[in-house]
Amino acid sequence: MLYHLLYPLHTSFSGFNVFRYITLRSIGGAVTAFLILLVFGPMFIRAIKRRQIGQVVRDDGPETHLKKQGVPTMGGLLILCSITISTLLWARLDNPLVWLMLFVTLFFGMIGAYDDYQKVSKKTTAGLSARGKLILQILGAMTVGIFILVHPGYDGQLSLPFLKNVQPDLGWFYIVFAVIVIVGSSNAVNLTDGLDGLAVGPTVVSAAVYLVFCYLAGHVVLAEYLQIPYVKGSGELAVFCGAIFGGCLGFLWFNAYPAQIFMGDTGSLALGGALGAIAIIIKQEFLLAIVGGIFVMEALSVIMQVGYFKMTNGKRIFLMAPFHHHFEKKGWHEPKVVVRFWIVSIILGLFAIATLKLR
Numbered sequence: 001m002l003y004h005l006l007y008p009l010h011t012s013f014s015g016f017n018v019f020r021y022i023t024l025r026s027i028g029g030a031v032t033a034f035l036i037l038l039v040f041g042p043m044f045i046r047a048i049k050r051r052q053i054g055q056v057v058r059d060d061g062p063e064t065h066l067k068k069q070g071v072p073t074m075g076g077l078l079i080l081c082s083i084t085i086s087t088l089l090w091a092r093l094d095n096p097l098v099w100l101m102l103f104v105t106l107f108f109g110m111i112g113a114y115d116d117y118q119k120v121s122k123k124t125t126a127g128l129s130a131r132g133k134l135i136l137q138i139l140g141a142m143t144v145g146i147f148i149l150v151h152p153g154y155d156g157q158l159s160l161p162f163l164k165n166v167q168p169d170l171g172w173f174y175i176v177f178a179v180i181v182i183v184g185s186s187n188a189v190n191l192t193d194g195l196d197g198l199a200v201g202p203t204v205v206s207a208a209v210y211l212v213f214c215y216l217a218g219h220v221v222l223a224e225y226l227q228i229p230y231v232k233g234s235g236e237l238a239v240f241c242g243a244i245f246g247g248c249l250g251f252l253w254f255n256a257y258p259a260q261i262f263m264g265d266t267g268s269l270a271l272g273g274a275l276g277a278i279a280i281i282i283k284q285e286f287l288l289a290i291v292g293g294i295f296v297m298e299a300l301s302v303i304m305q306v307g308y309f310k311m312t313n314g315k316r317i318f319l320m321a322p323f324h325h326h327f328e329k330k331g332w333h334e335p336k337v338v339v340r341f342w343i344v345s346i347i348l349g350l351f352a353i354a355t356l357k358l359r
Contacts, residue, residue, distance in 0.1 A: 002028075003092050022215060026238045029090040030246035036082040037250025045254065045261050048072035053120050055262050071259060074116045076267020079247045080109045086243035095236045100147055101277060102240075107140040108186055108273035112265035127265070137183045137273070144277050145178030159229050159283040161290065161355045181285050182276035188295035189272030191302055191322045196259035197252055198324060198338045202294045202345035203271050204248045209291045209349045210278050211241035216356070217282040226356050229283035237278060244274060257335045291352040294345045298322045 003019050010016040018024050055073045084102060091098045115127035148154045149172065156174030157167045170177055193199035216222045218235025248271070254260045263271075272295070279288040289296050301323035308317050319329035327337045 001089050001093060003090070004094075022218070022235045022238050025090040026211060026215070026242035028242075029086040029239045030242035030249075032089060033082040033086040033243045033246030034250040035246075036085060037078060037247060038253060040081075041078065041250065041254050041261075044075070044078045045072050048074065048261065055264075068259070068262075071262060073120065073262040073264040074113065074266050075251060075255065075261040076109060076112060076116075076263040076265070076270060079251050079263060079267045080106060080270055082247040082250065083240070083243045086246065087240050090243070091236050091239040095233050096151075097233050097281060098236050098240060100144065100281070101237060101274065104140055104144060104182070104277045105270050105274040107143075108137065109266055109270035111136045111140070112190075112267065112269035115269075116264040116266050134183070137186055137269075138179055140273065141179040141182035141276070142175060144182060144280055145175035148178065148280065149174060153232055157229075157283070158285060161286055162358055177285070178280045181280055181288065182273055184299065185276030185279070185288060185292065185295065186269045186272035188292070188299040189275070190265060190268040192295050192298040192324070193263060193268040194322060195324055195328075195334050195338050196257040197255050198341060199268055199271075200248045200252050200255055200263065201338065201342040202292065203275070204245055204252065205342075205345045205349040206275050206288075206291050207241045207244040207248065209287075209352050210275065210282070210284075211238045211245060212353060213284050213287070214238040214241055214278065214282055217284070228356070231282050234282045237281065240274075241278065244271065257338065287352055287355065290355070291349050293348040294341055298324065301326070 003025065006016050007019040008016075010020075049072055052070075053072060053074055055068055055071045083105065087098065087102060093099075111128070111133060115133060118127035149156060156170040156172065158170065158177075160166050189199055189203065192202070213228070214234050214237040216226060217228060217231045218233060218238070220230050223230035251263065251267075255263065275288065275292060279285045299322075301318060302321045304317055305321035308315060318326040320326055324337050324341065328334065
């Protein structure tokens with residue numbers, strides 16, 4: 001919005017020319033989202049408390065989590081508001097990719113919000129059924145996959161890190177692949193959201209890394225030089241990534257141990273879906289497995305635990321899944337688990353950026 005309002009004035013005053021730069025608007029989006037969380041966070045928390053919208057804790061979880069019962073939840077609504085407002089303010093609104101990302105993020109957020117509402121209203125950990133949630137997620141993810149194949153300039157080719165000349169074309173099967181990536185990413189972030197600040201920290205790192213890749217993918221010269229797929233218009237998604245970065249950083253202010261509020265499925269499903277959609281749009285699908293390694297590890301730990309439990313009639317690989325609970329059971333304090341997972345996430349983020357020169 002600011003681009004459309006202020007940039008045309010550069011003919012009268014050259015200072016307004018700065019609004020054409022994606023870098024400035026990405027920073028503006030990040031700062032705006034951060035300030036929205038910082039200013040409205042306390043008011044939102046008080047409002048949630050008045051309405052008694054509190055976390056419902058599983059009885060079979062770690063005993064230390066019982067004290068989290070009743071902590072305000074559905075903080076993802078505030079994250080989504082900050083991302084949406086910041087994106088609308090700083091991004092170019094004539095770019096269809098921006099609207100596609102807002103749609104996907106808000107759609108997945110609505111799925112999570114309904115799930116959270118069911119849990120809070122019924123005072124149970126069982127919200128929307130797993131089948132119902134999955135069907136809705138698949139429908140939202142299919143939107144991105146179909147858009148990719150019908151939009152001019154897109155195709156079903158994959159971009160593989162480390163392999164510059166290997167780009168298999170999936171054709172129409174790319175829609176299925178997109179669904180797997182986006183739904184998988186959404187649920188992986190959701191599984192990671194089990195400790196104070198655990199999910200939002202790696203999300204900040206992932207958003208920062210994809211901000212860089214969105215900018216590069218949207219710059220024809222830099223994309224060709226770095227031998228990554230050029231995606232016309234994807235540079236504007238750097239602004240969207242900046243909004244995610246700032247919004248999650250602001251949320252961490254209140255979500256850090258001991259958490260004053262949880263994002264709930266409203267936030268985790270939306271943020272995971274957004275990261276997956278960005279990866280699909282800029283053709284950096286497999287990079288998500290690197291930068292989002294923490295999310296992948298958490299999801300795999302659940303799959304491995306459940307599969308092994310069924311095959312061995314009750315035996316377990318981990319003391320408890322998802323993986324972060326395993327370390328809690330081993331005696332690690334919650335803040336130590338979270339900070340060490342953040343450290344791993346930062347290292348993975350740096351390695352993901354390094355792949356730009358490893359092709």
